[in-house]
Amino acid sequence: MFLRHFQIFFLAIAVLTPHNFAEVFPAKKPLPLHSVIEDKNFYLLSLFQTNTEISNVLASDKALEQLNSMRQQRLKLALQTCHQNSDCLLRPLTWADEDIQSVSIALTRIYQSNPDVRKIIDRELQESGAYVLYQQRGGQDLLVSAWVLCAHGLNDVLAVYGEGSRPRYPKIDSISFDTHSADFLERVTSLTEQISAVTDKLFFEPSLTAALQLLALNHRDEAGRFEPMQEKINKAALRSISSTHWDRYAFSVIVVPGEGPEDPNVALAEVGRKRTALAAEAYHAGKAPFILVSGGYVHPSQTHFAEAIEMKKALLRDYHVPEEAILVDPHARHTTTNMRNAVREIYRYGMPMNKPALVVSDPSQITYIQSQSLAERCRKELGYVPYKIVARPSNTSLIFLPSIESLQQNPMDPLDP
Structure with a gap:
């Protein structure tokens, strides 16, 4: 049996010389999904x-x-x-x-x-x-x-x-x-x-x-739920991305990490609701054209509620954010993958990678995202850090730049690879 903490490695075969090939950039569209x-x-x-x-x-x-x-x-x-x-x-x-x-x-x-x-x-x-x-x-x-x-x-x-x-x-x-x-x-x-x-x-x-x-x-089957997202839960927002005038906004998107309740009968934790309110406030202030809510079926184990889906419902119902301004990542299970999956959507949906994004949350999580502790956890679990912190404008927000390394598949976490 192999160790859980698998370190990605390179197997060199010295007797053979690799062919050169032209560098091709990853497609700026979601991968086709057959299975x-x-x-x-x-x-x-x-x-x-x-x-x-x-x-x-x-x-x-x-x-x-x-x-x-x-x-x-x-x-x-x-x-x-x-x-x-x-x-x-x-x-x-x-x-x-x-x-x-x-x-x-x-x-x-x-x-x-x-x-x-x-x-x-x-x-x-x-x-x-x-x-x-x-x-x-x-x-x-x-x-x-x-x-x-x-x-x-x-x-x-x-x-x-x-x-x-x-x-x-x-x-x-x-x-x-x-x-x-x-x-x-x-x-x-x-x-x-x-x-x-x-x-x-x-x-x-x-x-x-x-x-x-x-x-x-x-x-x-958590990794497969809501797919293909570009044809389902993110369809309305995707129609808006191509016509967005990015130079009118300070940030490409407002990212909101989820917070799951431990009570199986509670759809949205109070902490998650407060984070949603912060995102709505930033959106209505014109800081970014989109909100990206992130969080899957996590707490408690095998819950019937996805954090991101419940946050989207709150944005629509309670904070009057239009559906075409809301992107959803219903798969992330940790803060590491909240950030990684947000970057994946930024890239795959054709949003500008050179434009900073804003993440909003409660002060304790913002401090954690800014910390070396989370960066080291990302390196250990993902093999890279999916973001570069630019600034902390407030105790409830961080500015970051996305990293293309976030596209890397991770089958060591099969529920959200």
């Missing part, structure tokens, strides 16, 4: 599946075929020998370091030898921005780094939602089952039997199927 949870967590694997040319090459590669066959044999053996033990059943679906490296070598060889695959990988991975942290490494190493990240993300989902391992935030992210119960064992056995019965799969698909099914089994 939402998969696409948002494992964009590379979705590309492998949906691009026929790549999937055909992967399916016919002898090294990958041999590795896949060996892993399938391990799964069949586990089904025969792992009685009353879900951990044992799922172990063949996790990725050991040596298997991850074997795939990395095969992908590098394919990238080097197949110009058509190389062209697709260079274009699609660069344009997606899903692995923006790796884009300066060159196409070959971008591909390998993205694969390594996906493999560890798959392992993490299997460990937390299949084996009951402790997640980084157990209070809100833990498994929904008693892993020792007969009911859970029966479900895992059925799942692994179904996966084992299908032999015509790409090398990663058994693990991917297991991970996605375990998330669904645990009702952990």
Whole structure:
């Protein structure tokens, strides 16, 4: 089992020289979502599946075929020998370091030898921005780094939602089952039997199927709710963005981090309501053309209320902010991702990245966002800091500039990757 605190790393293969390729900036539009949870967590694997040319090459590669066959044999053996033990059943679906490296070598060889695959990988991975942290490494190493990240993300989902391992935030992210119960064992056995019965799969698909099914089994579809947002909850605001005269405003957007109540019957915490009022005041003062409310289904665990959705309702009902001025991020689960997800919307929705944004909240959270403590937490959990603090004009507000690194996918947090 791999450690929860996975540090993103680069796997170098010294005997091969990476190809040079023209730098492509990530698309300033939301990524197309075919299978939402998969696409948002494992964009590379979705590309492998949906691009026929790549999937055909992967399916016919002898090294990958041999590795896949060996892993399938391990799964069949586990089904025969792992009685009353879900951990044992799922172990063949996790990725050991040596298997991850074997795939990395095969992908590098394919990238080097197949110009058509190389062209697709260079274009699609660069344009997606899903692995923006790796884009300066060159196409070959971008591909390998993205694969390594996906493999560890798959392992993490299997460990937390299949084996009951402790997640980084157990209070809100833990498994929904008693892993020792007969009911859970029966479900895992059925799942692994179904996966084992299908032999015509790409090398990663058994693990991917297991991970996605375990998330669904645990009702952990938070990352997919309200998607595609540009066609649903953010549609009205998006129509206004293209006609906005940005030079009329000091800030591009007013960001409001959510605050979830611990009472499952309370839709919006009082602290969240006060933050919403601060945002409405700044909006009506003309500081920015949009408010972006951020917060998902967080507190208490598996709550029926999303912080951002409830704040939007309050803005519409109580503070007379028009819907076309309200952007919603209904996925963030922490202050780190409040900031990251806000930046993602700024970039993907075509708002100016060189214009400062304003975040408003209560004084204690504003102090925290400004602190080195949060910056270090971002580096630890995300691998980067998604913002640059510019100034603190009041005890309830901060001015910041967004960082494009925020586009990086993080399958180590599958509920909001």
